[in-house]
Amino acid sequence: MAFRRSSTPIGILAGFAALVLSGSASLAQEPVALTIVVPNPSALNNFPLHNAVGEGYFEEEGLTVTVEAVNGSASVLQALASGQAQIGNPGPGPVLAARERGEEIVFIYNQYPNSIFGLVVPEESTVKDPAELKDQTIGVGTADGAEVGFTRAIMAASGLMENQGYQFLSIGDGGTAAAAILGKEVAAYAAAASDAAIIEARGIPLREITPDGFLSYFGNGWAVTKDYLDKNESVIERFGRALVKGTRFGLDPANNEKTLAHAAAANPQEGEDTALAALLLEAAQTRINPQEQVRGKGYGFQPPEHWELWHKAQVETGALKAPLADLEAAYTNRFIDGWNAQ
Numbered sequence: 001m002a003f004r005r006s007s008t009p010i011g012i013l014a015g016f017a018a019l020v021l022s023g024s025a026s027l028a029q030e031p032v033a034l035t036i037v038v039p040n041p042s043a044l045n046n047f048p049l050h051n052a053v054g055e056g057y058f059e060e061e062g063l064t065v066t067v068e069a070v071n072g073s074a075s076v077l078q079a080l081a082s083g084q085a086q087i088g089n090p091g092p093g094p095v096l097a098a099r100e101r102g103e104e105i106v107f108i109y110n111q112y113p114n115s116i117f118g119l120v121v122p123e124e125s126t127v128k129d130p131a132e133l134k135d136q137t138i139g140v141g142t143a144d145g146a147e148v149g150f151t152r153a154i155m156a157a158s159g160l161m162e163n164q165g166y167q168f169l170s171i172g173d174g175g176t177a178a179a180a181i182l183g184k185e186v187a188a189y190a191a192a193a194s195d196a197a198i199i200e201a202r203g204i205p206l207r208e209i210t211p212d213g214f215l216s217y218f219g220n221g222w223a224v225t226k227d228y229l230d231k232n233e234s235v236i237e238r239f240g241r242a243l244v245k246g247t248r249f250g251l252d253p254a255n256n257e258k259t260l261a262h263a264a265a266a267n268p269q270e271g272e273d274t275a276l277a278a279l280l281l282e283a284a285q286t287r288i289n290p291q292e293q294v295r296g297k298g299y300g301f302q303p304p305e306h307w308e309l310w311h312k313a314q315v316e317t318g319a320l321k322a323p324l325a326d327l328e329a330a331y332t333n334r335f336i337d338g339w340n341a342q
Contacts, residue, residue: 032235033064037076037085039145039220040173041069043266044280045194046089046152046224047259048111048288049079052246054262061238067266073220074144077105080225086232089216090144091220092310093319099330100320104226107331109240109249109300112219114287115210116302117150120196121188122181123205130188130209139171139186141195150217151190153313157211162317178202192219193283201232216306217313219287229332240339244299256281302331 036049043050049067052058058192068085070076074169079085081103089111098105119138121127133155140147151161162168171180173195180186182202188209191199194205222243229236250259260281264271271277289295294303310326314320324330 002153017049021301030139031062031064032238033066034067034087034235034239035068035085037068037070037079037088039070039076039089039091040141041267042271042280043263043270044260045054045116045192047250047281047284048243048246048262050246050262050266051249051255051259052242054258054265055241055244055246055249058239060240063238064233065240072142072145074142077223078104079221080228086224086228086235088223089220090223091149092218092307093146093149093314094144095223095330096314096324097319098313099324104329105223106226106229106329107221108229108236109222109243109337110218110302111221111243111300112287113290113294113301113303113306114216115150115217116192116219116287117147117217118191118193118196118208118210119154119188119204120208120210122190123207125187125207127187128209129158130154130211131160131330133158133188134160134165136187137169137185139177139189140168141170141173141177141190143168143170146216146220147190147192148264149310149317149319150214150312152317152319153264153310154211154214156313156317157190162216171304175202176196178204186285193287194280197279197283201273201279215284215291215307216303218302218306219309220235220299221302233342237335238337240300240335241342244339246286247299250281252287277307298336300333300339301336302333304328307331 038046053065073090076088076090077098078093080088094106095107119130129132138151155166169186171177171186177189178199181189200206249255260277294301307327315323
């Protein structure tokens with residue numbers, strides 16, 4: 001399911017009013033249309049984005065935003081590389097793989113500083129440690145999703161390598177994943193927090209077996225091509241300012257009702273089950289709120305040591321053939337201070 005959501009850029013008179021009332025500098029900038037691609041249709045996973053639309057933060061920045069849902073990080077990266085979209089929401093593992101292929105993708109904003117994934121088993125399973133999944137099948141949403149790299153790292157730490165000590169099976173999410181788990185097609189599932197919540201809401205209790213220490217394997221964030229970055233710094237500054245405002249708004253429990261409404265406007269089907277929607281929002285808030293030790297760095301900050309963790313894991317598991325010559329070229333923190341100075 002794909003969805004589109006647009007906001008209209010401010011007009012000249014509205015721009016003057018915003019300048020007088022808020023001191024915004026966006027008036028002097030040309031309105032810009034942006035196509036943004038996300039790896040799945042969940043709006044709650046991306047509540048900062050939809051808050052920025054619904055609360056008018058993109059509008060204040062002179063940005064017209066259209067959101068397109070595609071199937072996984074690989075499709076996000078393809079859309080960026082082909083010029084079909086300007087900004088995308090991939091995982092770090094696929095970004096590193098793309099750079100190895102020669103695609104100059106740059107991670108600009110760490111939206112999920114805490115890992116969005118966990119390795120889970122049915123509550124009735126006897127498995128208590130990833131090492132016990134030897135010779136078993138692990139379910140994943142898509143074969144090229146960010147959860148694959150995350151799980152490879154977990155399994156490698158247990159001494160198991162893909163297709164030698166275990167194998168992956170793409171089982172989708174939601175209902176199809178629940179059916180695969182009930183049918184015992186997989187022994188475990190590499191689940192995003194939202195996937196786990198959906199499956200448990202369907203009456204399948206799950207138990208997490210993710211080892212301690214994997215929280216720093218951060219999740220999806222915002223990325224652009226280097227060419228777009230070099231030519232559109234002003235647009236990226238405006239996009240990030242709006243996104244930080246949407247994040248702050250959505251992390252305030254007093255705004256939960258409005259945040260749920262903005263997400264439901266983008267994906268009405270997701271908002272139909274209000275109890276589940278509230279659980280999904282809570283899960284996303286927990287993972288989007290930075291860990292205490294880096295919270296003062298600002299929303300979107302990317303700890304270099306966490307990139308090192310991902311890089312090392314991708315090399316050790318074979319997702320990368322060799323270490324990248326310049327890991328620091330894969331990400332930038334240069335906009336963080338400006339985005340958070342509000």
